[in-house]
Amino acid sequence: MEKFIKLVSTAVPLPIENIDTDQIIPARFLKVTDKKGFGSNLFRDWRFDDNEELVTSFILNDPKYHGSILVAGDNFGCGSSREHAAWALVDYGFKVIVSSYFGDIFKGNALNNGLLPILVTPEFLKEMTTLIHENSSTNLCIDLENQTISIENHDLVAHFEIDPYKKICMINGFDDIDFLINNKDKIEAFEKGNK
Amino acid sequence: MDKKTLFDKVWDSHIVTSVPNGPQVLYIDKHLIHEVTSPQAFAELEERNIPVFRPNQIVATADHNVATKNQHLPIVDVLSRNQIEMLTKNCAKNNIELYGLGHDYQGIVHVIAPELGITQPGMTIVCGDSHTSTHGAFGAIAFGIGTSQVAQVFASQCLLLEKPKSLRVNVNGKLAKGVLAKDVILYIISKIGTNSGTGYFCEYAGNVFEEMSMEGRMTVCNMSIEMGARGGMIAPDETTFDYVKGKKFAPKGDELEAKIAYWKTLLTDEGAVFDKEYYFEAADIAPMLTYGTNPGMGIKINDTIPVLNDVSFEKSLDYMGFKQGEQLLNKPINYVFIGSCTNSRIEDFRVVAHYIKGKQKAKNVVALIVPGSQQVAKQIQAEGLTAIFQEAGFEIRQPGCSACLAMNDDKIPAGEYCVSTSNRNFEGRQGQGARTLLASPLVAAATAIEGKIIDVSLHLN
Numbered sequence: 001m002e003k004f005i006k007l008v009s010t011a012v013p014l015p016i017e018n019i020d021t022d023q024i025i026p027a028r029f030l031k032v033t034d035k036k037g038f039g040s041n042l043f044r045d046w047r048f049d050d051n052e053e054l055v056t057s058f059i060l061n062d063p064k065y066h067g068s069i070l071v072a073g074d075n076f077g078c079g080s081s082r083e084h085a086a087w088a089l090v091d092y093g094f095k096v097i098v099s100s101y102f103g104d105i106f107k108g109n110a111l112n113n114g115l116l117p118i119l120v121t122p123e124f125l126k127e128m129t130t131l132i133h134e135n136s137s138t139n140l141c142i143d144l145e146n147q148t149i150s151i152e153n154h155d156l157v158a159h160f161e162i163d164p165y166k167k168i169c170m171i172n173g174f175d176d177i178d179f180l181i182n183n184k185d186k187i188e189a190f191e192k193g194n195k
Numbered sequence: 196m197d198k199k200t201l202f203d204k205v206w207d208s209h210i211v212t213s214v215p216n217g218p219q220v221l222y223i224d225k226h227l228i229h230e231v232t233s234p235q236a237f238a239e240l241e242e243r244n245i246p247v248f249r250p251n252q253i254v255a256t257a258d259h260n261v262a263t264k265n266q267h268l269p270i271v272d273v274l275s276r277n278q279i280e281m282l283t284k285n286c287a288k289n290n291i292e293l294y295g296l297g298h299d300y301q302g303i304v305h306v307i308a309p310e311l312g313i314t315q316p317g318m319t320i321v322c323g324d325s326h327t328s329t330h331g332a333f334g335a336i337a338f339g340i341g342t343s344q345v346a347q348v349f350a351s352q353c354l355l356l357e358k359p360k361s362l363r364v365n366v367n368g369k370l371a372k373g374v375l376a377k378d379v380i381l382y383i384i385s386k387i388g389t390n391s392g393t394g395y396f397c398e399y400a401g402n403v404f405e406e407m408s409m410e411g412r413m414t415v416c417n418m419s420i421e422m423g424a425r426g427g428m429i430a431p432d433e434t435t436f437d438y439v440k441g442k443k444f445a446p447k448g449d450e451l452e453a454k455i456a457y458w459k460t461l462l463t464d465e466g467a468v469f470d471k472e473y474y475f476e477a478a479d480i481a482p483m484l485t486y487g488t489n490p491g492m493g494i495k496i497n498d499t500i501p502v503l504n505d506v507s508f509e510k511s512l513d514y515m516g517f518k519q520g521e522q523l524l525n526k527p528i529n530y531v532f533i534g535s536c537t538n539s540r541i542e543d544f545r546v547v548a549h550y551i552k553g554k555q556k557a558k559n560v561v562a563l564i565v566p567g568s569q570q571v572a573k574q575i576q577a578e579g580l581t582a583i584f585q586e587a588g589f590e591i592r593q594p595g596c597s598a599c600l601a602m603n604d605d606k607i608p609a610g611e612y613c614v615s616t617s618n619r620n621f622e623g624r625q626g627q628g629a630r631t632l633l634a635s636p637l638v639a640a641a642t643a644i645e646g647k648i649i650d651v652s653l654h655l656n
Contacts, residue, residue, distance in 0.1 A: 015506075016373070016391055016510065017507040018390075018488075018489045018504075018505055018507065020601075020619075020621045021487070022619070022621040022622070022623065022624050023621065023622060026623055026627075027600040027602045027624075028601070028602060029636050030259075030260075030600065030602065031231075031260060031272075031274035031275055031277075031278055032274065033233075033234035033235065033238070033281050034235060034238065035235050045623050045627055046621065050609060050627065050628065062446065068365055073389070073507065075390040075393070076246060076390060077558060078351075078389055078390065078393075078423060078489075079325065079420075079619060079621060080324075080325050080600075080619075081232070081323060081325040081339035081340060081341055082231075082341075083232070083235075083323075083341035083343060084219070084342075086268065086341070099291065101257075101393060102388050102393070102422075103390075103395055103423065104359075104394060104425050105325060105339055105340065105341060105420075105425070108340075108344065109341035109343065112341060112343035113343070113386070116324065147528040149202060163218065164216050164217055165216070165217030165218055165355070165358060166215050166217075166218075171434060175343070176347050176354075176355045177239075177243070177245070177346060177350050177351070179214075179355060180220065180347055180351035180353050180354075180355065181245065181350055181351060182352060183211065183220060183351070183353075184351065184436055185211060185262075186212045186220070187211050187220070187222070187248075187351055187352065187353055188210050190211040190222055191222075191325075191352075194222075
């Protein structure tokens with residue numbers, strides 16, 4: 001997993017509520033057996049129409065908006081547990097998703113792939129979305145160490161929460177498997193106690 | 196003494212250790228896997244040279260991408276075939292029990308584990324599928340996980356998790372005729388929304404759930420994820436014990452008696468406090484139908500679509516081709532799907548058969564019956580339901596997830612409406628451009644007969 005410490009980037013605003021993982025990556029693309037290449041099908045049915053033509057009105061197809069931060073609407077990543085959604089976002093180039101609510105499983109999947117889900121208040125989200133809409137070159141600054149999200153040259157700043165263990169994992173690029181395997185003795189002892 | 200919830204009791208008894216100021220290590224009793232979310236996890240372990248820690252606690256099946264016709268023939272779709280072959284190879288290599296295509300126990304993972312007695316009260320159960328919440332119907336902690344977590348469980352039979360908050364949904368009173376478990380859960384989600392359960396584990400309590408069959412309880416718990424909750428649970432009782440007893444992998448004899456004695460302790464203590472609690476009256480619930488693109492967008496079948504000034508709401512109605520304030524009654528429907536991990540158990544098909552017996556489906560309708568498992572399919576045959584479905588013009592398929600997520604060829608064409616007993620009405624869920632209306636098996640059956648939406652409660656004897 002890639003390390004995540006600080007990030008300054010422009011952002012793509014996608015203020016649609018309840019974006020489920022079926023929209024992020026439709027089920028028909030889940031038939032592969034590796035983790036690569038999902039980015040080309042990210043938001044497939046919103047980016048392309050039935051004739052495989054680009055939907056120019058969709059924000060990801062608007063060259064004005066780009067960057068490694070997706071500023072989404074409320075309840076992002078609800079629905080299916082498919083980790084392919086996190087892989088697709090990472091493969092496309094996103095490193096951070098900002099929302100006022102995240103689906104539980106998606107949030108875990110994101111963190112396990114070095115994709116940082118940042119939870120902010122609905123008011124902050126709205127204000128941030130408006131600023132990006134007004135000026136697409138607006139830079140967002142993410143500081144994981146200090147757990148802050150701010151806007152460059154602007155006084156809009158918010159603190160965000162992250163599980164302290166997950167924060168260490170993100171900053172160092174660790175994952176849970178290492179931790180669990182190092183606890184084998186305890187796991188085996190637990191099994192004996194429950195026999 | 197501390198008052199504990201059902202969830203606390205099961206969770207606390209599975210804690211291996213805790214990270215200071217961090218998550219807990221939760222021991223997993225049963226790990227269910229399928230072809231779609233496991234290959235990358237097996238690959239991860241192989242790359243890191245880590246063996247599967249407890250292969251005998253893993254059960255595999257093929258369900259998500261399988262064809263529901265001609266399952267005895269080689270799989271035509273190359274990618275699907277590759278996924279199934281990969282699962283077979285991975286299971287053989289790691290000594291994991293696989294109920295693949297052609298096996299008597301094959302079926303939707305959340306249908307087979309309960310019917311085989313793999314699912315038992317007080318267990319922790321995970322699967323790389325969000326509808327793992329189904330197994331909570333037995334008083335188990337069961338929830339969906341991502342593929343990284345599938346790899347973690349392979350490697351250690353454990354997961355690192357923060358304990359979720361607690362939520363209880365109480366429904367008391369008497370359900371009206373024609374109101375099924377599916378209506379109860381669709382009603383709850385329509386009232387509390389799709390994210391009110393996020394961060395919580397839900398317990399369903401009240402006489403409505405106590406009086407439900409295990410099939411009904413599974414339907415309810417199955418859709419816990421649709422209100423955002425990681426899982427849902429119902430306290431085990433005599434209905435649960437009777438269901439588990441005699442199942443293939445259920446404990447037997449003295450072991451069963453000892454287990455039942457323990458399972459009886461898995462009740463929320465009187466006075467235990469939940470972080471959030473909701474109360475509903477059974478009498479307020481009617482046959483339900485969804486009109487939008489998330490499961491919270493549901494109404495009583497004879498109500499009108501709400502009027503709301505909201506961009507996401509308008510986008511959703513636009514996709515569905517519906518207008519604010521209009522009724523769904525009498526809308527023509529060309530597709531009906533009865534299946535999925537929500538409603539593909541024998542009881543669901545009995546309801547359908549009972550309603551359609553002696554009737555004919557409308558000419559405009561394609562009605563699909565997809566049993567949840569080989570065992571359900573056999574039972575349909577044994578109970579003589581096959582003839583009823585065939586005479587009514589319904590098409591009976593072979594077990595799999597089918598048109599619930601349309602990974603195989605069972606897709607609803609773009610623009611068409613499908614009244615479906617599945618769990619998600621997301622855009623494109625049943626095929627690109629398909630429009631899904633979630634309903635109970637009874638509402639689905641009535642729709643197939645009429646070729647349009649009717650108020651089924653007016654058509655019951």
